[in-house]
Amino acid sequence: MSLSPRVIALLLACIISALTLVFLTFVEGVTNAMLFVVGISSFIISFFLVYYAIELLVFREVNKMYKTIHQLKIRDFSISRKSIIQNANPFKKLNDEIFVYVAKKQKEIDELKRLEQFRREFLADVSHELKTPIFAAQGFIHTLIDGAVDDEQVRDKFLSKAAKSLDGLDALVKDLVVLSQLEMGEVKMSFERIDFIQVIQEVFEQLEKSALAKGTSLLLKPPYSGNVWVKADPQRIKQVMINLVENAIKYGNENGRVVVSLEEDKKHILVFVRDNGPGIPPEHLSRIFERLYRVEKSRSKDRGGTGLGLAIVKHILNAHKTKITVMSKVEKGTTFKFKLDRIDS
Structure with missing residues (x-):
């Protein structure tokens, strides 16, 4: 027989009624009619009373606990903290508190798994990025040692390639060191009042040769004749602009254009770096600021770079108490956006 709330209530009611009748039989003057009425009532x-107590206070809450377990299994962590505080039912409170605690721990576990996966991918990427230039330089040098050094033309060519590989390795290690220092907060920003227009012009001049090689035009919109003063670390904010503009040139179309535009409000300068290149597929947008993440690994390697530029940009801007966002449409181009604190002239 299934011990449902009704069966349990029926058994307990029979026992209570029977005990009541037994005690009343020892009382003088109690008639059979009275015993019948008392027994029935x-x-x-x-x-x-028993049915209500068992059904509402025990069975219903136990069933809710099973539903809670089901919610946790399907990763449904939606619950209002306010509903826990306002509820007076101790079983309900216990159920909801367990749910909130388990949900919090599950989220922590999911985050740890995500970080562990990220760590594995990062170690694999770092190993690959370090291995490629080392093996290349090693191959060129061993070829020279094995006798090619006597051929002046081959020697100069191989030494040049080995030097290029080692230069790439040096750039990667330097960027890794900078990124590590930024993440650990070891790089202190030196905030100053700087002219952001001058920073943009210096960046354009520095990257002019790369832009000309691809036929890319570098534009500032709207054209500024005066100054735009912002509060920033001059060296680091220039590094941000170099990375963004250089990426726009590198991954943009031949004979394309890169536009840096500014918008002003009362407290901030909004900076936009746009290109009209092939764009970034939606599935990659959430990961492009990760260390060593490349949208197209083979093509990215051909174009150089360490794959750490955008990660460094993100951390520099975080140190400036601002965030960088990206918007992109395939075959339409990509726009990076961030803001800096404005200083009135």
């Missing part, structure tokens, strides 16, 4: 009252 005690049975009915006991049945409904």
